[in-house]
Amino acid sequence: MDIAYECITQGVNSDTYKVTIKFYRDCDGISAPSSFSLDIASASCGQSFSSTVNQVSFTEISPICPGYSTTCTGGTYPGIQEYVYEGQVCLPVECNDWIISTSECCRQGTITNLTNPGGDNIYVETLINNTQPYTDNNTSPVFTNPPVSYICDGQLYCYNNGAFDADGDSLAYNMITPLTGAGTTVTYIAPYSNINPFDGVTSFDPATGNLCVTPTAGVQQVTVIAIEVLEYRNGVLIGSIIRDIQVQVLPCPGNNVPQLTGYDELPINTYNTDTVVCPGDILDVNINAIDLDSNNLNMSWNIGILDPNVNMNFINNGTDSAYANFQWTPS
Secondary structure, eight states, rough: OEEEEEEEEEOOEEEEEEEEEEEETTTOOOOSSSEEEEEEEEETTTTTEEEEEEEEEEEEOOOOOOTTBBBGGGGGOEEEEEEEEEEEEEOOSSOOOEEEEESSOOOTOOOSSSSSSSOOEEEEEEEEEOOOTTTTOOOOOOSSOOOOOOOOOTSSSEEEEEEEOOOOOEEEEEEEEEEETTEOOBBOOEEEESSSSSEEEEEEEEOOEEEEEEOTTTTOEEEEEEEEEEEEETTTEEEEEEEEEEEEEEEEOOOOOEEEOOSSSSOOTTOOOOOOOOOTTEEEEEEEEEEOOOOBBBOOOOOOOOOTEEEEEEEETTTTOOOEEEOOOOO
């Protein structure tokens, strides 16, 4: 679950925002709510009030192959749905510490890395600094990739939430302890923690938000993690968002996950995904996918760079030799 916002009107002493909640439901769990209650508060300005966002859409996002059915549609494979809620919030004064928050009861009792998952709420919050000059039509970062739902035991999996800021603000990332309420966190079973939520090897890059994990082979897990994205403009923190994610580790007998080369032609699985390009120069790279089982592959991207000078072409999609060619001449 996460909360995002977009400034839609500005007043002399107030600003109106469209607030969007994305809520993810395991189709074996309880039904999704028809609305969420928002708590809006600023400690520095002594402000506190509430508002409501209503459900506007839902869709299944299960990573399922064509022709198979999940628990969302009466099948047996695990299924996940994304619900979207929207509403408007007016912030009556300028404050640098507006917090918009919501919670939902309760987490699944099958979670394996918490002491009392069934007694913990899911709580997320978003920070807004609407003081001048940061109030100017600011939009929060948004997640352009759906949260990862399932990964394979014993195999390396790297994931990025695809956080994107339409205003070009700088983003930084933290793995935080998931929240159950304002200032209240879940309790992990030792040795699990916010930076070590899996039984296995975990690494996280605070500059890119890349989360890589190799879960221990033969250990099925249901774990929760939380990613915080901090939004900076000219060195000033002007906002933040939190995504709370539940991940299930499943056995994948007889199958290997696809592998990718980095942006250059380094050996497979070195994951060299950092590169530099100067304005006006062309960046032209191939990203190659290889499947050790010779299965057919399909590649896609999250359109994370909104620039007419970007060309992303997918070659041999639907075959065992799919790859992507990415070209960009930044202004």
